[in-house]
């Protein structure tokens with residue numbers, strides 16, 4: 170049975186919370202109008218415990234260290250896999266999965 174978008178976003182959020190993303194400022198929303206089929210996931214994660222990221226420059230940008238890059242890639246993949254499964258979109262073509270993940274660092 171096809172899920173409504175409200176059911177889809179609720180299922181994705183529940184699955185991510187269930188997977189432990191409870192202190193990550195998690196937000197799961199649907200798009201509007203022509204983007205109505207899109208799922209927008211936003212969350213953040215702490216930097217790696219052995220972090221050597223650069224100091225913020227005058228614009229607040231920081232060079233990301235290898236440990237944090239690897240941790241980020243891992244979390245991104247996990248979030249994507251959970252979202253695909255929970256939404257049932259793992260069964261459809263990539264071009265139509267329409268899930269975006271905004272993953273930032275909380276520190």
Ligand SMILES: [Zn+2]
Pocket residue numbers: 216217219220221222233234235236237238
């Ligand atoms: Zn780092």
